[in-house]
Amino acid sequence: MKVLLVAGARPNFMKIASIVDAIHAHNRTAEPAIEYVLVHTGQHYDEKMSHSFFRDLGIPTPAVDLGVGSGSHAAQTAEIMKRFEPVVVKEQPDVVLVVGDVNSTIACTLVASKLEYPGGNRSGRLRPVLAHVEAGLRSGDRTMPEEINRILTDALSDLHFTTELGAQDLLMREGIAKQRIHFVGNTMVDTLLKHRHHAEQSGILAQLGLSKRAGKDGSQDGVVRSASPKARAYAVVTLHRPSNVDHPETFRGILEALTVISAQLPIIFPVHPRTQARIKEFGLGDRIAFADVGEGAPVGASGIRCIQPLGYLEFLCLTANATLVLTDSGGIQEETTVLGVPCVTLRENTERPVTISQGTNVLVGTKPPAIIDGGLKKIHNRGSHRIPELWDGHAGERIIRILSQYAA
Numbered sequence: 430m431k432v433l434l435v436a437g438a439r440p441n442f443m444k445i446a447s448i449v450d451a452i453h454a455h456n457r458t459a460e461p462a463i464e465y466v467l468v469h470t471g472q473h474y475d476e477k478m479s480h481s482f483f484r485d486l487g488i489p490t491p492a493v494d495l496g497v498g499s500g501s502h503a504a505q506t507a508e509i510m511k512r513f514e515p516v517v518v519k520e521q522p523d524v525v526l527v528v529g530d531v532n533s534t535i536a537c538t539l540v541a542s543k544l545e546y547p548g549g550n551r552s553g554r555l556r557p558v559l560a561h562v563e564a565g566l567r568s569g570d571r572t573m574p575e576e577i578n579r580i581l582t583d584a585l586s587d588l589h590f591t592t593e594l595g596a597q598d599l600l601m602r603e604g605i606a607k608q609r610i611h612f613v614g615n616t617m618v619d620t621l622l623k624h625r626h627h628a629e630q631s632g633i634l635a636q637l638g639l640s641k642r643a644g645k646d647g648s649q650d651g652v653v654r655s656a657s658p659k660a661r662a663y664a665v666v667t668l669h670r671p672s673n674v675d676h677p678e679t680f681r682g683i684l685e686a687l688t689v690i691s692a693q694l695p696i697i698f699p700v701h702p703r704t705q706a707r708i709k710e711f712g713l714g715d716r717i718a719f720a721d722v723g724e725g726a727p728v729g730a731s732g733i734r735c736i737q738p739l740g741y742l743e744f745l746c747l748t749a750n751a752t753l754v755l756t757d758s759g760g761i762q763e764e765t766t767v768l769g770v771p772c773v774t775l776r777e778n779t780e781r782p783v784t785i786s787q788g789t790n791v792l793v794g795t796k797p798p799a800i801i802d803g804g805l806k807k808i809h810n811r812g813s814h815r816i817p818e819l820w821d822g823h824a825g826e827r828i829i830r831i832l833s834q835y836a837a
Contacts, residue, residue, distance in 0.1 A: 430552070430836045431464040433522040436491070437472035437509070437533025439482060440617070440760045443741065444528040444562055446486040447619035447825030455829050463829065466520055470509050470533040471496040485741040486620065502532060502574055509536035517541060517557065521550035523836045527582065528562040528616070530575040530759075530780075535582050542585040558836055562616060562828065564589035565596025566759075566780040573672070575759075579780070588835065590828050592763075593783040593817060613827040614819030617760055618767050621745065622822040628745035634660050637697060637736070639750075653694045653752060653808055660750040662694045664804075666733070669701035670757040672795075673775060677711045679795055683775060684716045684733075686800035687755070691732030693808060694752060698735045699744065705735075753808050755800070762790045767816060771807035775800060789814045 436445045456462040469491035495512040525541040527534045541559045549555050564583050568576050589600055592615040600610050634640045639660050655662040674680050708714055717733040754765050755773045762781050765772035766788025774792050784790035793803035
């Protein structure tokens, strides 16, 4: 069996890594061996946002790099399709496996779903099996490009690998047959659990002046105490969604709320490239301070310190030792649930409800009073949580076992 694995954006790499590990484990103990071709679309083209992840995660350099880069949704999706089709025609895989909900996901799905092999491939297949990892997640908000990508990818896929139990009912309501849906767990969690210990060896806390030896156990005024044995109290913020950072008033309001929270404990803000561009475009640089890693304790009158994007291991260490995380990312909602770190999601909805019902996440929207209230409550009352079912580090193994049986 030959599998084409597609990765395009930063979160995809963490999900693909677990599947690559599972293929290698399968090939050490079972016959026939699984051949795989790793394809990087180049949707994320910044070094810290892309190539460093392959090093951190220990997965091979992609066999194919489409080098697409940035562009509008239409232009980027079209370019990926144009460059991906010849790869599928050449490789003639038995399975095309896509992950997540980015433009690379839907672009490669559209190509694979329409393509046929005249005369069949070496296994006799007339077309590739299309598998979607992280199927069945829905926010209910079709103004989000990712939601459109999720719906269309699931509609076209042959196999649906889900991360939470509720996804099966949702997919079946959309007309997906039950036998095509497989609850396997979360491959991103597989990768987190594998690398967590290694990530703790990162020097990022010392470089940012966050180690307990670099400051007292708490924030500037001692109001907040840290739950981490190795770091003083601090918060981490990530923002990148267009609904938050492309509208000046919304973005300004979020920064005002973060300024209030930062009076309780310093905030570290690894800035996504699109977010950094909006900060400059909207003239918001006076509200936050940019600094290089290694310059010591957090700086800036507001207590918000912006740094460049971090590699996977550095960011995992930073998140795992944080007192609080504020984000609009879907994946970080899941990671904080596994890490037991309080998470405040700056969105009106989420496609990952299990992080709220079972995890550490709370949804607060984007209005400053709600952000401040949610953040301060989480700082002073961490609450209880549990790890969702099958988030146990073995999702990748389950996927490969099912693919081996399906494609046999």
